[in-house]
Amino acid sequence: MKEYAKQIHRCFRCGYCKFPSDYSDFNCPSYARFRFDTYSTSGRLWLIYAWLKGEIEWSEHLADILYTCTTCKNCVEQCPMKFADDIVDWIVAARSDMIEKEKGRIPPAVTSFLEDVYRLGNPLKEMGKRDTWANGIKRYQPGDEYLFYVGCLGSYDEFGQRMAKSIASLLSETGVSFGILGNEENCCGNEVYLLGENELFQVLAERNIQKFKELGVKKVVTLSPHAYNIVKNNYPQFGAIFEVYHYTQLLHSLIKKSEVKLGEMKAKVTYHDPCFLGRYNGIYDVPREILQSIPGVELIEMERSRENSFCCGGGSGNFVMDLLRGSEDSPARIRVKEAYETGADILAVACPSCMTMLQDAIKVEDLEGKLAIKDISQIVTESS
Ligand code: SF4
Ligand code: SF4
Numbered sequence: 001m002k003e004y005a006k007q008i009h010r011c012f013r014c015g016y017c018k019f020p021s022d023y024s025d026f027n028c029p030s031y032a033r034f035r036f037d038t039y040s041t042s043g044r045l046w047l048i049y050a051w052l053k054g055e056i057e058w059s060e061h062l063a064d065i066l067y068t069c070t071t072c073k074n075c076v077e078q079c080p081m082k083f084a085d086d087i088v089d090w091i092v093a094a095r096s097d098m099i100e101k102e103k104g105r106i107p108p109a110v111t112s113f114l115e116d117v118y119r120l121g122n123p124l125k126e127m128g129k130r131d132t133w134a135n136g137i138k139r140y141q142p143g144d145e146y147l148f149y150v151g152c153l154g155s156y157d158e159f160g161q162r163m164a165k166s167i168a169s170l171l172s173e174t175g176v177s178f179g180i181l182g183n184e185e186n187c188c189g190n191e192v193y194l195l196g197e198n199e200l201f202q203v204l205a206e207r208n209i210q211k212f213k214e215l216g217v218k219k220v221v222t223l224s225p226h227a228y229n230i231v232k233n234n235y236p237q238f239g240a241i242f243e244v245y246h247y248t249q250l251l252h253s254l255i256k257k258s259e260v261k262l263g264e265m266k267a268k269v270t271y272h273d274p275c276f277l278g279r280y281n282g283i284y285d286v287p288r289e290i291l292q293s294i295p296g297v298e299l300i301e302m303e304r305s306r307e308n309s310f311c312c313g314g315g316s317g318n319f320v321m322d323l324l325r326g327s328e329d330s331p332a333r334i335r336v337k338e339a340y341e342t343g344a345d346i347l348a349v350a351c352p353s354c355m356t357m358l359q360d361a362i363k364v365e366d367l368e369g370k371l372a373i374k375d376i377s378q379i380v381t382e383s384s
Contacts, residue, residue, distance in 0.1 A: 011081070021308055034329075039065060063098060063107050070311050070331075072315050095194075118200055124320060133161035147217045150185060160352035162375075170260060186211070189208075193234060209235055229277075231244045246350070262384055264383065269300070269345070271350075272349050273287075278309055296383075312353070337365060348379055
């Protein structure tokens, strides 16, 4: 963080980073929720700077402000300054400093998240096996082409499990050789890393890499964009040399080779870009091309899409911790209303975190029966 402190004051609080590129609405989810500058990038950076210089003391409020950033990278996308690419790294580094310097004085929900990952291998307080959903899906065997990395939500969450089953069924039907790790799978550590717990992240990454290597894994396909992001971009520093795909990429190539048969499906569909697929990894076209390849599907864009997509509020562990707390300004509630206003029948997602956040919001907004939320593999399955 010391190195960053030399640059962090260069933010001059213009505030461009809280908007999408056309300034049509607030696009920083924590600012949209709380409407105080302290919960936007500029506020956070200035508070971090003041805290590093000893001008302000640690407080519960400061810790809350630091951890309500969902690390969605809208600010990275919109800030016109040269340092823009580093903004989320600064916030993550400040969190690490808070864990170290303040001896773990971080919001209790964050402590609990990290302890659960450490003790149970998942942040969902689940003690059971990771593969109760996987009826008949086989374990990865050396020689299989792909390891299907399911992740914590895919293993335990009701909606995540449905996504995992749907993807596994499609892969099985097309004859792709793949397997899962079942109970030998560990949390990927994406959120642990973003919450600033570097030591725990390293343990998780090394454990997963060792397991993948023992089994001779060469290609990993992930259910979650969060796992895709961390395995692809951060695991290599610990010696990982795997090819990494998000499931939409594999599905896209199978459709192109006509190995997945698509039938007709008359529906208006809008697509919510997950931050870890879109802004983190530049994957915007692949999910859209899958949807557009289904005869009868009309793809309608929300006003905020692609680089300007509005985060569902679930990033950086908030899908469990809920530091943004429920309100009619909750990002997920704003997002489902935006999706409904397009006239779409289906809100398509490609991430289990978005799925759980948006499913909750649909209920609260009384949109059940009016707007269905489905992941891309489920839409493909229904069409075929
Ligand atoms: S981070 Fe960039 S866009 Fe945001 S307030 Fe600072 S200088 Fe302006
Ligand atoms: S990463 Fe997202 S939530 Fe965090 S400050 Fe930037 S725009 Fe706001």
